[in-house]
Amino acid sequence: MEGGEAVTGPVRSARGTGGSSRDRILARVRTAVADAREAPEVTRAYLTTHTPDAPAAVLDLLHENLAEYRALVHRTDADGLPALLARLVADHGSSTVLVPPGLPLEWLGEAGPVRVQDRSASTAAELDTVDSVVTGCALAIAETGTIVLDGGPDQGRRRITLVPDHHICVVRAPDQVVASVPQAMARLDPTRPLTWISGPSATSDIELDRVEGVHGPRKLEVVLVTG
Amino acid sequence: MSGTFVGMPAFPEAAREAVGNRTLRANLRHATHTIRDKRAKAVAELADWQQLREAGKQIKNHTLRHLDRYLVQLEESVVRAGGTVHWAADADEANRIVADLVKATGEREVVKVKSMATQEIGLNEALAAEGISAYETDLAELIVQLGHDRPSHILVPAIHRNRGEIRDIFREEMGSWGRPAPDGLTDSPAELAEAARLHLREKFLRAKVGVSGANFMVAETGTLVVFESEGNGRMCLTLPETLISVVGIEKVIPTWQDLEVFLQTLPRSSTAERMNPYTSMWTGTTDGDGPSVFHLVLLDNGRTDTLADEVGRQALRCIRCSACLNVCPVYERAGGHAYGSVYPGPIGAILSPQLRGTQREIDASLPYASSLCGACYEVCPVAIDIPEVLVHLRERVADRGGKGHRLEKAAMKAASWAMDRPAVLAAAERAATRTRRLHPKKLPGAGAWTDSRELPELPEKSFRDWWKGEGR
Structure with a gap:
């Protein structure tokens, strides 16, 4: 049977006879557009940001937009971070907290609950028994109220911010805060696995009634750290 | 899912039943008007909306004009990042590729992220025929699957069901698929969502194979992107050991930067949000994080036929936002099922007859399922001139003959003569x-x-x- 063959390693050149589906599809594409007009290059007349370049105002916008999509937003400075994190974990009633391998040690210095280090051998079922997870982020986008994770050492594997029901994410302002989506794209590395998070998991599938919390963490808390 | 589109009656016949169903019409009216009003607000926030719309149109046009080049580049990028690329000329070939890949893992079940492409090819049914259970994990798709039903909207596929019906479906059907619905389940949306969470969590935690589609594929990096809200997508994309993504060839875009346009236009057009709760981007495989095996199945299934049509090819710009459904007076009254395809509404009326041809009665009737009011074009984030394509397809159907079609053609000719x-x-x-x-x-x-x-x-x-x- 022709076609459907996998291409692994170096891409193989088009076969002469018989023809794979790859060759047939590419040939059909070429025939289809043979007489088409040349498409002009893309004109990027859109804005790179919709927000004036004022860090304090951008941070306020981030706060507002995160809150509008039902993330719980807190503010503190570096000195106040450990106490705040300890309080948030305690308020949720958590007895265990998952931590990615590179989370700064001092962040959870005052936390009472048992710290669970994520290991590659940790199964999804094991992660499902942990109450909370604390991570950093790659950056946050003010205009859309989004935090982006890129699997860095203070964020860990994608699954650790997915399976537990309570996610606390620390954003360091102003360094990690950008105003707009185009600004974020320019700073992100596409070779890393990226997760864009805008509020807790939600659905409007039943009569368009918004329900927070389906499969992802039902409680998302974002801590904006300044200074 | 036992629902099937084979043997669908022509649109007017199918629509008549829907138009007579008052509950359905009330549900649809509420849904479409709610989303359309929210969308208008979300779009109005961006002063450069028209520029974003134009850029989106240009990116897609440029990609389609050089689709061969970008597909080859995408393949190279995905392979370089550790993935494997397969090419499927039609639905049967895509289904066979996926079934073989699943069987090779030794598994007999897969978890699925909502995907229009896999619905289009009837993947779940094809896998079932091979003894493989495919579990839909999007809440609405779960409702559709458990209800042995068909989706009726691109964004909110179970919008034709009210909460009472959903509770009944969960009570009756969940037990035979896995964890039963909790005792005393009421019809509150929060309780129904919780029931779905519990039912699906056991499936996520043990899943070894995930199947997805993708909203975009970036040729220069090999990155795939999935937009979602519930977190079921993240579960399917990160917990299994093997990930198989089935994606239409028109979903490729050239550059990483191009994504910044659609990251702004898709959520606002679709769910009317500044950003949807979760967007996942992955490039091949990553050591120690997520699936260790990644297969990409590139699907033609009528897309190159569509590409060959000078007027009709613009339908391939579609990013499946569903904004056109929510403003369409015909969709609002007829509902999604009458379109006889996984692609309902105005976009379905121009996509289905092109992907499937116009031999069948339903496909020949779809270009007429419109009053040509033009609202769909106005809201389209990639500026697809749907009325233009509808008229073009009507001519194609009329050229094929048939008494009604000849009359229609004569009337259209007379109209255009008078207009001139x-x-x-x-x-x-x-x-x-x-x-x-x-x-x-x-x-x-x-x-x-x-x-x-x-x-x-x-x-x-x-x-x-x-x-x-x-x-x-």
Whole structure:
């Protein structure tokens, strides 16, 4: 049977006879557009940001937009971070907290609950028994109220911010805060696995009634750290 | 899912039933108006919306013009990042590739992220025939699957079901698929969502194979992107050991930067949010994080036929936002099922007849499932001129013959002849207004469309005459 063959390693050149589906599809594409007009290059007349370049105002916008999509937003400075994190974990009633391998040690210095280090051998079922997870982020986008994770050492594997029901994410302002989506794209590395998070998991599938919390963490808390 | 689109009646026949169903019409009206109003607000926030729309259109046009180049580049990028690329000319081939890949893992079940492409090819049914259970994990798709039903909207596929029906479906069906619905389940959306969470969590935690589609594929990096809200997508994309993504060839875009356009236009057009709760981007495989095996199945299945049509190819720009459904007066009344395809609404009316051809009655009737009001074009984030394609496809159907089609073609020819000749048009309008007492209330011979509505009253004077006289 022709076609459907996998291409692994170096891409193989088009076969002469018989023809794979790859060759047939590419040939059909070429025939289809043979007489088409040349498409002009893309004109990027859109804005790179919709927000004036004022860090304090951008941070306020981030706060507002995160809150509008039902993330719980807190503010503190570096000195106040450990106490705040300890309080948030305690308020949720958590007895265990998952931590990615590179989370700064001092962040959870005052936390009472048992710290669970994520290991590659940790199964999804094991992660499902942990109450909370604390991570950093790659950056946050003010205009859309989004935090982006890129699997860095203070964020860990994608699954650790997915399976537990309570996610606390620390954003360091102003360094990690950008105003707009185009600004974020320019700073992100596409070779890393990226997760864009805008509020807790939600659905409007039943009569368009918004329900927070389906499969992802039902409680998302974002801590904006300044200074 | 036992629902199937095979043997669907033509649109007018299928729509008649829906139009007579008052509950369905009320649900649809509420849903479409709610989303459309929210969308308008979300779009109005961006001063550069028209520029973003134009950029989105240009990116897609440029990609389609050089689709061969970008597909080859995408393949190289995905392979370089550790993935494997397969090419499927049609639905059967795609289904066979996926079934073989699943069987090779030794597994007998897969978890699925909502994907239009896998619905289009009937993947779940094909896998079932091979003894493989495919579990839909999007809440609405779960409702559709458990209800042995068909999706009726691109974004909210179970919008035709109300909460009571959903509770009944969960009570009756969940037990035979896995964890049963909790005792005493009520019809509150929060409780129903919780029931779905519990039912699906056991499936996520043990899943070894995930199947997805993708909203975008970036040629230069090999990155795939999935937009979602519930977190079921993240579960399927990160917990299994093997990930298989089935994606239409038109979903490729050239550069990483191009994504910044659609990251702004898709959520606002679709869920009317500044950003949807979760967007996942992955490039091949990552050591120690997520699936260690990644397969990409590139699907043609009629797309190259569509690409060959000079007018119709713009339908391939579609990013599946569903904004056109929510503004369409025909969709609002007829509902999604009448379109006989996984692609309902205005975009479905131009996509299905092109992907599947117009041999079947349903596909030949779809280009007529429109009043050509143009609202769909106005809201389209990639500026697809849906009315233009509808008229073009009507000509194609009319050319094929049939009594009704010949009449339609003659009428269209006469109309365009008159439109090209202002004096004739003016005379015809004048004749129409002067004989208006003689006009029937219904158009004779126009069938189902006019049975459920009356003709508008003709004014005493034509617009042209009014403009010339007292109107100025």
